[in-house]
Amino acid sequence: MNPTIIIADDHPLVLKGLHDFLIEKEFNVLASAKNGKEALTLIKAHNPDIAILDIKMPFYTGLEIAEKCKKDQLSTKIVLITFEKDEKTYYDAKALGIYGYVLKEFALVEIENCISSVLKDTPYFSPELLKFLELHELPKHFESLTNHEKGIVKLISQNKTGVEIADLLAISPRTVEKHKSNIIKKLKLESKQNSLLIWAKENSNLFDS
Template sequence: MNNKTNPTIIIADDHPLVLKGLHDFLIEKEFNVLASAKNGKEALTLIKAHKPDIAILDIKMPFFTGLQIAEKCKAENIPTKIVLITFEKDEKTYYDAKDLGAYGYVLKEFALVEIENCITSVINNKPYFSPELLNFLEIHKLPENFDLLTNHEKGIVELISRNKTGVEIAELLSISPRTVEKHKSNIIKKLKLEQKQNSLLIWAKENSDLLNT
Protein backbone atom coordinates (compact mmCIF):
# COMPACT_ATOMS: atom_id res chain seq x y z
CA MET A 1 0.00 0.00 0.00
CA ASN A 2 1.05 3.56 -0.68
CA ASN A 3 1.14 6.30 1.90
CA LYS A 4 -2.16 7.30 3.43
CA THR A 5 -2.03 10.90 2.25
CA ASN A 6 -1.94 10.06 -1.47
CA PRO A 7 -3.40 6.61 -2.17
CA THR A 8 -3.36 5.23 -5.70
CA ILE A 9 -6.86 5.13 -7.19
CA ILE A 10 -8.62 3.64 -10.20
CA ILE A 11 -12.15 4.72 -11.09
CA ALA A 12 -14.75 3.09 -13.33
CA ASP A 13 -18.20 4.12 -14.53
CA ASP A 14 -20.06 3.49 -17.78
CA HIS A 15 -21.63 6.97 -17.69
CA PRO A 16 -19.08 9.32 -19.36
CA LEU A 17 -20.25 12.47 -17.55
CA VAL A 18 -20.16 10.78 -14.13
CA LEU A 19 -16.72 9.32 -14.87
CA LYS A 20 -15.31 12.66 -16.03
CA GLY A 21 -16.85 14.56 -13.14
CA LEU A 22 -15.43 12.15 -10.57
CA HIS A 23 -12.04 12.03 -12.30
CA ASP A 24 -11.74 15.81 -12.51
CA PHE A 25 -12.81 16.22 -8.88
CA LEU A 26 -10.23 13.76 -7.61
CA ILE A 27 -7.48 15.32 -9.71
CA GLU A 28 -8.45 18.76 -8.41
CA LYS A 29 -8.13 17.40 -4.88
CA GLU A 30 -4.67 16.09 -5.87
CA PHE A 31 -5.49 12.42 -5.43
CA ASN A 32 -3.27 9.98 -7.31
CA VAL A 33 -5.67 8.70 -9.99
CA LEU A 34 -3.79 6.09 -12.00
CA ALA A 35 -6.44 5.42 -14.64
CA SER A 36 -10.15 5.30 -15.39
CA ALA A 37 -12.33 2.70 -17.09
CA LYS A 38 -15.70 2.79 -18.83
CA ASN A 39 -16.74 -0.80 -18.10
CA GLY A 40 -16.13 -3.65 -15.70
CA LYS A 41 -13.75 -5.56 -17.95
CA GLU A 42 -11.42 -2.57 -18.28
CA ALA A 43 -11.67 -1.90 -14.57
CA LEU A 44 -10.70 -5.45 -13.60
CA THR A 45 -7.76 -5.39 -16.03
CA LEU A 46 -6.51 -2.13 -14.53
CA ILE A 47 -6.90 -3.42 -10.97
CA LYS A 48 -4.92 -6.58 -11.75
CA ALA A 49 -2.22 -4.60 -13.54
CA HIS A 50 -1.76 -1.79 -11.01
CA LYS A 51 -3.19 -3.17 -7.75
CA PRO A 52 -4.21 0.33 -6.61
CA ASP A 53 -4.96 1.13 -2.99
CA ILE A 54 -8.58 1.93 -3.88
CA ALA A 55 -10.88 1.13 -6.80
CA ILE A 56 -13.99 3.32 -7.06
CA LEU A 57 -16.49 1.33 -9.12
CA ASP A 58 -19.99 1.87 -10.43
CA ILE A 59 -22.13 -1.04 -9.30
CA LYS A 60 -23.86 -1.48 -12.68
CA MET A 61 -21.43 -1.68 -15.60
CA PRO A 62 -21.15 -3.77 -18.79
CA PHE A 63 -19.18 -7.04 -18.67
CA PHE A 64 -18.62 -7.03 -14.89
CA THR A 65 -20.58 -5.20 -12.22
CA GLY A 66 -18.84 -3.54 -9.31
CA LEU A 67 -20.00 -6.40 -7.08
CA GLN A 68 -18.60 -9.02 -9.46
CA ILE A 69 -15.26 -7.23 -9.50
CA ALA A 70 -15.29 -7.13 -5.70
CA GLU A 71 -15.98 -10.87 -5.67
CA LYS A 72 -13.12 -11.59 -8.08
CA CYS A 73 -10.70 -9.44 -6.08
CA LYS A 74 -11.68 -11.24 -2.90
CA ALA A 75 -11.24 -14.66 -4.53
CA GLU A 76 -7.81 -13.73 -5.90
CA ASN A 77 -6.64 -11.98 -2.70
CA ILE A 78 -6.08 -8.68 -4.50
CA PRO A 79 -5.51 -6.12 -1.71
CA THR A 80 -7.27 -3.23 -3.48
CA LYS A 81 -10.04 -1.77 -1.34
CA ILE A 82 -13.32 -1.56 -3.25
CA VAL A 83 -15.59 1.49 -3.05
CA LEU A 84 -18.93 1.15 -4.81
CA ILE A 85 -20.94 4.08 -6.16
CA THR A 86 -24.56 3.82 -7.23
CA PHE A 87 -27.91 5.54 -7.49
CA GLU A 88 -29.56 2.52 -5.87
CA LYS A 89 -30.73 2.50 -2.27
CA ASP A 90 -31.08 -1.24 -2.07
CA GLU A 91 -30.74 -3.31 1.09
CA LYS A 92 -29.75 -6.56 -0.64
CA THR A 93 -27.04 -4.79 -2.63
CA TYR A 94 -25.80 -3.17 0.57
CA TYR A 95 -25.48 -6.52 2.35
CA ASP A 96 -23.96 -8.19 -0.72
CA ALA A 97 -21.34 -5.43 -0.78
CA LYS A 98 -20.53 -5.94 2.90
CA ASP A 99 -20.33 -9.73 2.48
CA LEU A 100 -17.83 -9.25 -0.36
CA GLY A 101 -15.68 -7.02 1.82
CA ALA A 102 -16.40 -3.72 0.08
CA TYR A 103 -14.88 -0.84 2.03
CA GLY A 104 -17.24 1.84 0.78
CA TYR A 105 -20.73 2.39 -0.61
CA VAL A 106 -21.52 5.90 -1.81
CA LEU A 107 -24.69 7.21 -3.43
CA LYS A 108 -23.94 8.97 -6.71
CA GLU A 109 -26.05 12.02 -5.91
CA PHE A 110 -23.73 12.66 -2.94
CA ALA A 111 -20.52 11.35 -4.52
CA LEU A 112 -18.70 14.67 -4.88
CA VAL A 113 -19.72 15.61 -1.34
CA GLU A 114 -18.76 12.32 0.29
CA ILE A 115 -16.01 10.75 -1.81
CA GLU A 116 -13.14 12.68 -0.19
CA ASN A 117 -14.26 11.62 3.30
CA CYS A 118 -14.83 8.11 1.99
CA ILE A 119 -11.28 7.82 0.60
CA THR A 120 -9.77 9.21 3.81
CA SER A 121 -11.75 6.72 5.87
CA VAL A 122 -10.99 3.74 3.63
CA ILE A 123 -7.25 4.38 3.41
CA ASN A 124 -7.21 4.32 7.21
CA ASN A 125 -8.88 0.90 7.13
CA LYS A 126 -12.28 2.25 8.21
CA PRO A 127 -15.22 1.28 5.98
CA TYR A 128 -17.42 4.13 4.80
CA PHE A 129 -21.09 3.76 3.93
CA SER A 130 -23.12 6.75 2.80
CA PRO A 131 -25.05 8.16 5.78
CA GLU A 132 -27.98 8.87 3.46
CA LEU A 133 -28.09 5.20 2.51
CA LEU A 134 -27.94 4.06 6.11
CA ASN A 135 -30.72 6.44 7.05
CA PHE A 136 -32.83 5.28 4.12
CA LEU A 137 -32.41 1.62 4.99
CA GLU A 138 -32.56 2.33 8.73
CA ILE A 139 -29.49 0.13 9.13
CA HIS A 140 -28.72 1.88 12.42
CA LYS A 141 -31.79 0.16 13.87
CA LEU A 142 -30.39 -3.32 13.37
CA PRO A 143 -30.13 -5.32 16.57
CA GLU A 144 -26.74 -5.36 18.21
CA ASN A 145 -24.26 -7.76 16.56
CA PHE A 146 -26.66 -8.80 13.77
CA ASP A 147 -23.92 -8.12 11.21
CA LEU A 148 -21.66 -10.65 12.96
CA LEU A 149 -23.85 -13.48 11.71
CA THR A 150 -22.79 -15.21 8.52
CA ASN A 151 -25.30 -15.71 5.71
CA HIS A 152 -25.49 -19.38 6.69
CA GLU A 153 -26.27 -18.47 10.30
CA LYS A 154 -28.89 -15.95 9.19
CA GLY A 155 -30.47 -18.71 7.12
CA ILE A 156 -30.68 -20.94 10.19
CA VAL A 157 -32.24 -18.14 12.25
CA GLU A 158 -34.77 -17.54 9.46
CA LEU A 159 -35.77 -21.22 9.59
CA ILE A 160 -36.05 -20.99 13.38
CA SER A 161 -38.38 -18.01 12.98
CA ARG A 162 -40.62 -20.30 10.90
CA ASN A 163 -40.80 -22.76 13.81
CA LYS A 164 -38.58 -25.35 12.15
CA THR A 165 -37.11 -27.87 14.59
CA GLY A 166 -33.43 -28.73 14.75
CA VAL A 167 -34.10 -32.00 12.91
CA GLU A 168 -36.07 -30.22 10.18
CA ILE A 169 -33.33 -27.61 9.76
CA ALA A 170 -30.73 -30.37 9.52
CA GLU A 171 -32.71 -32.09 6.77
CA LEU A 172 -33.27 -28.87 4.83
CA LEU A 173 -29.59 -27.90 4.97
CA SER A 174 -28.20 -31.44 4.60
CA ILE A 175 -26.27 -31.24 7.85
CA SER A 176 -26.50 -33.18 11.11
CA PRO A 177 -28.78 -32.12 13.99
CA ARG A 178 -25.65 -31.87 16.13
CA THR A 179 -24.17 -29.35 13.68
CA VAL A 180 -27.40 -27.35 13.83
CA GLU A 181 -27.11 -27.19 17.62
CA LYS A 182 -23.50 -25.98 17.34
CA HIS A 183 -24.61 -23.25 14.97
CA LYS A 184 -27.41 -22.24 17.31
CA SER A 185 -24.97 -22.05 20.22
CA ASN A 186 -22.61 -19.83 18.19
CA ILE A 187 -25.51 -17.60 17.10
CA ILE A 188 -26.66 -17.15 20.69
CA LYS A 189 -23.12 -16.14 21.69
CA LYS A 190 -22.77 -13.67 18.81
CA LEU A 191 -26.13 -12.06 19.56
CA LYS A 192 -25.36 -12.05 23.29
CA LEU A 193 -28.68 -13.70 24.08
CA GLU A 194 -29.52 -15.19 27.45
CA GLN A 195 -28.65 -18.85 27.77
CA LYS A 196 -32.19 -20.01 28.34
CA GLN A 197 -34.76 -22.07 26.51
CA ASN A 198 -36.38 -20.43 23.46
CA SER A 199 -34.28 -17.23 23.67
CA LEU A 200 -33.16 -17.68 20.07
CA LEU A 201 -36.69 -18.53 18.89
CA ILE A 202 -38.06 -15.38 20.55
CA TRP A 203 -35.31 -13.24 19.01
CA ALA A 204 -35.88 -14.80 15.57
CA LYS A 205 -39.60 -14.07 15.64
CA GLU A 206 -39.11 -10.51 16.87
CA ASN A 207 -36.64 -9.82 14.05
CA SER A 208 -38.18 -11.93 11.28
CA ASP A 209 -38.45 -8.87 9.02
CA LEU A 210 -34.64 -8.69 8.88
CA LEU A 211 -34.36 -12.31 7.89
CA ASN A 212 -36.65 -12.21 4.88
CA THR A 213 -35.00 -9.40 2.90
Protein backbone atom coordinates in the same frame (compact mmCIF):
# COMPACT_ATOMS: atom_id res chain seq x y z
CA MET B 1 0.40 9.71 1.12
CA ASN B 2 -1.32 10.36 -2.21
CA PRO B 3 -3.10 7.13 -3.09
CA THR B 4 -3.22 5.77 -6.63
CA ILE B 5 -6.81 5.54 -7.86
CA ILE B 6 -8.68 3.97 -10.76
CA ILE B 7 -12.29 4.93 -11.48
CA ALA B 8 -14.94 3.18 -13.55
CA ASP B 9 -18.47 4.17 -14.55
CA ASP B 10 -20.47 3.53 -17.70
CA HIS B 11 -22.06 7.01 -17.58
CA PRO B 12 -19.61 9.38 -19.33
CA LEU B 13 -20.85 12.42 -17.37
CA VAL B 14 -20.50 10.76 -13.98
CA LEU B 15 -17.07 9.45 -14.94
CA LYS B 16 -15.88 12.85 -16.16
CA GLY B 17 -17.32 14.64 -13.12
CA LEU B 18 -15.65 12.25 -10.71
CA HIS B 19 -12.35 12.30 -12.63
CA ASP B 20 -12.21 16.12 -12.78
CA PHE B 21 -13.15 16.44 -9.12
CA LEU B 22 -10.43 14.03 -7.95
CA ILE B 23 -7.80 15.68 -10.17
CA GLU B 24 -8.80 19.09 -8.84
CA LYS B 25 -8.32 17.74 -5.31
CA GLU B 26 -4.86 16.55 -6.42
CA PHE B 27 -5.55 12.85 -6.15
CA ASN B 28 -3.42 10.55 -8.23
CA VAL B 29 -5.94 9.17 -10.76
CA LEU B 30 -4.09 6.61 -12.89
CA ALA B 31 -6.88 5.81 -15.35
CA SER B 32 -10.61 5.59 -15.85
CA ALA B 33 -12.73 2.85 -17.38
CA LYS B 34 -16.12 2.80 -19.11
CA ASN B 35 -17.06 -0.78 -18.22
CA GLY B 36 -16.28 -3.63 -15.85
CA LYS B 37 -13.93 -5.45 -18.21
CA GLU B 38 -11.72 -2.36 -18.69
CA ALA B 39 -11.80 -1.69 -14.95
CA LEU B 40 -10.61 -5.19 -14.07
CA THR B 41 -7.80 -5.02 -16.67
CA LEU B 42 -6.66 -1.66 -15.25
CA ILE B 43 -6.72 -2.94 -11.67
CA LYS B 44 -4.64 -5.98 -12.62
CA ALA B 45 -2.20 -3.85 -14.63
CA HIS B 46 -1.70 -1.03 -12.11
CA ASN B 47 -2.67 -2.57 -8.75
CA PRO B 48 -3.92 0.84 -7.51
CA ASP B 49 -4.49 1.59 -3.82
CA ILE B 50 -8.17 2.27 -4.46
CA ALA B 51 -10.66 1.43 -7.23
CA ILE B 52 -13.86 3.49 -7.31
CA LEU B 53 -16.40 1.44 -9.25
CA ASP B 54 -19.97 1.88 -10.36
CA ILE B 55 -22.03 -1.11 -9.24
CA LYS B 56 -23.90 -1.61 -12.51
CA MET B 57 -21.62 -1.74 -15.55
CA PRO B 58 -21.46 -3.79 -18.74
CA PHE B 59 -19.39 -7.03 -18.63
CA TYR B 60 -18.74 -7.03 -14.87
CA THR B 61 -20.54 -5.27 -12.03
CA GLY B 62 -18.58 -3.55 -9.28
CA LEU B 63 -19.40 -6.48 -7.00
CA GLU B 64 -18.15 -9.05 -9.52
CA ILE B 65 -14.88 -7.12 -9.86
CA ALA B 66 -14.56 -7.05 -6.06
CA GLU B 67 -15.11 -10.81 -5.99
CA LYS B 68 -12.42 -11.41 -8.63
CA CYS B 69 -9.95 -9.13 -6.82
CA LYS B 70 -10.58 -11.01 -3.58
CA LYS B 71 -10.07 -14.35 -5.32
CA ASP B 72 -6.79 -13.16 -6.88
CA GLN B 73 -5.74 -11.64 -3.54
CA LEU B 74 -5.23 -8.18 -5.03
CA SER B 75 -4.57 -5.49 -2.44
CA THR B 76 -6.67 -2.81 -4.19
CA LYS B 77 -9.40 -1.49 -1.89
CA ILE B 78 -12.78 -1.34 -3.62
CA VAL B 79 -15.20 1.56 -3.23
CA LEU B 80 -18.63 1.24 -4.85
CA ILE B 81 -20.66 4.19 -6.08
CA THR B 82 -24.31 3.64 -6.84
CA PHE B 83 -27.85 4.93 -6.81
CA GLU B 84 -28.93 1.66 -5.20
CA LYS B 85 -30.13 1.83 -1.62
CA ASP B 86 -30.41 -1.89 -1.59
CA GLU B 87 -30.11 -4.17 1.40
CA LYS B 88 -28.91 -7.22 -0.49
CA THR B 89 -26.22 -5.25 -2.35
CA TYR B 90 -25.08 -3.74 0.96
CA TYR B 91 -24.75 -7.16 2.62
CA ASP B 92 -23.04 -8.62 -0.46
CA ALA B 93 -20.59 -5.71 -0.38
CA LYS B 94 -19.89 -6.25 3.32
CA ALA B 95 -19.38 -9.98 2.76
CA LEU B 96 -16.77 -9.20 0.08
CA GLY B 97 -14.91 -6.88 2.43
CA ILE B 98 -15.61 -3.81 0.30
CA TYR B 99 -14.13 -0.63 1.76
CA GLY B 100 -16.63 1.96 0.66
CA TYR B 101 -20.20 2.34 -0.50
CA VAL B 102 -21.09 5.86 -1.64
CA LEU B 103 -24.46 6.94 -3.01
CA LYS B 104 -24.05 8.75 -6.32
CA GLU B 105 -26.17 11.73 -5.40
CA PHE B 106 -23.67 12.46 -2.59
CA ALA B 107 -20.55 11.21 -4.39
CA LEU B 108 -18.76 14.54 -4.77
CA VAL B 109 -19.58 15.52 -1.20
CA GLU B 110 -18.54 12.22 0.32
CA ILE B 111 -15.79 10.77 -1.86
CA GLU B 112 -12.99 12.70 -0.10
CA ASN B 113 -14.13 11.52 3.33
CA CYS B 114 -14.47 8.04 1.92
CA ILE B 115 -10.91 8.00 0.50
CA SER B 116 -9.37 9.33 3.71
CA SER B 117 -11.32 6.76 5.73
CA VAL B 118 -10.20 3.93 3.42
CA LEU B 119 -6.56 5.04 3.73
CA LYS B 120 -6.89 4.65 7.50
CA ASP B 121 -8.13 1.11 6.83
CA THR B 122 -11.65 2.03 7.96
CA PRO B 123 -14.57 1.11 5.68
CA TYR B 124 -16.86 4.01 4.74
CA PHE B 125 -20.57 3.68 4.02
CA SER B 126 -22.77 6.62 3.02
CA PRO B 127 -24.60 7.91 6.11
CA GLU B 128 -27.76 8.20 3.99
CA LEU B 129 -27.52 4.54 3.08
CA LEU B 130 -27.02 3.46 6.68
CA LYS B 131 -29.97 5.61 7.76
CA PHE B 132 -32.11 3.95 5.09
CA LEU B 133 -30.94 0.44 6.00
CA GLU B 134 -31.46 0.96 9.72
CA LEU B 135 -35.15 0.84 9.03
CA HIS B 136 -34.60 -2.62 7.59
CA GLU B 137 -31.80 -3.82 9.87
CA LEU B 138 -32.20 -7.49 10.76
CA PRO B 139 -32.15 -8.15 14.50
CA LYS B 140 -28.91 -9.50 15.89
CA HIS B 141 -28.37 -13.26 15.52
CA PHE B 142 -31.56 -13.73 13.44
CA GLU B 143 -29.59 -15.15 10.51
CA SER B 144 -28.15 -17.89 12.73
CA LEU B 145 -31.59 -19.54 12.89
CA THR B 146 -32.39 -22.35 10.49
CA ASN B 147 -35.50 -22.03 8.29
CA HIS B 148 -37.23 -24.60 10.49
CA GLU B 149 -36.47 -22.52 13.60
CA LYS B 150 -37.67 -19.35 11.87
CA GLY B 151 -40.92 -21.19 11.11
CA ILE B 152 -41.33 -22.01 14.81
CA VAL B 153 -40.67 -18.38 15.81
CA LYS B 154 -43.27 -17.27 13.27
CA LEU B 155 -45.87 -19.58 14.87
CA ILE B 156 -44.91 -18.30 18.33
CA SER B 157 -45.45 -14.74 17.08
CA GLN B 158 -48.98 -15.84 16.09
CA ASN B 159 -49.66 -16.89 19.72
CA LYS B 160 -49.56 -20.60 18.96
CA THR B 161 -48.91 -22.81 21.99
CA GLY B 162 -46.23 -25.51 22.10
CA VAL B 163 -48.89 -28.19 21.62
CA GLU B 164 -50.43 -26.37 18.63
CA ILE B 165 -47.00 -25.92 17.05
CA ALA B 166 -46.29 -29.64 17.58
CA ASP B 167 -49.56 -30.52 15.82
CA LEU B 168 -48.92 -28.14 12.91
CA LEU B 169 -45.39 -29.40 12.33
CA ALA B 170 -46.18 -33.04 13.11
CA ILE B 171 -43.53 -33.26 15.82
CA SER B 172 -43.79 -33.94 19.55
CA PRO B 173 -44.34 -31.09 22.06
CA ARG B 174 -41.03 -32.14 23.64
CA THR B 175 -39.22 -31.51 20.34
CA VAL B 176 -40.86 -28.08 20.14
CA GLU B 177 -39.53 -27.23 23.61
CA LYS B 178 -36.08 -28.41 22.56
CA HIS B 179 -36.22 -26.16 19.48
CA LYS B 180 -37.37 -23.25 21.63
CA SER B 181 -34.46 -23.58 24.00
CA ASN B 182 -32.02 -23.77 21.04
CA ILE B 183 -33.59 -20.64 19.53
CA ILE B 184 -33.30 -18.78 22.86
CA LYS B 185 -29.60 -19.74 23.00
CA LYS B 186 -28.97 -18.67 19.40
CA LEU B 187 -30.75 -15.34 19.83
CA LYS B 188 -28.93 -14.87 23.16
CA LEU B 189 -32.17 -14.06 24.96
CA GLU B 190 -32.50 -14.00 28.72
CA SER B 191 -33.80 -17.32 29.93
CA LYS B 192 -36.83 -15.81 31.62
CA GLN B 193 -40.40 -16.79 30.97
CA ASN B 194 -41.91 -15.47 27.73
CA SER B 195 -38.62 -13.92 26.51
CA LEU B 196 -39.00 -15.77 23.20
CA LEU B 197 -42.68 -14.82 22.88
CA ILE B 198 -41.83 -11.13 23.50
CA TRP B 199 -38.97 -11.28 20.93
CA ALA B 200 -41.23 -13.02 18.37
CA LYS B 201 -43.95 -10.38 18.82
CA GLU B 202 -41.49 -7.46 18.56
CA ASN B 203 -40.05 -8.91 15.34
CA SER B 204 -43.23 -10.31 13.79
CA ASN B 205 -42.67 -8.02 10.76
CA LEU B 206 -39.88 -10.41 9.71
CA PHE B 207 -42.47 -13.08 9.03
CA ASP B 208 -45.00 -11.07 7.04
CA SER B 209 -44.05 -12.60 3.73
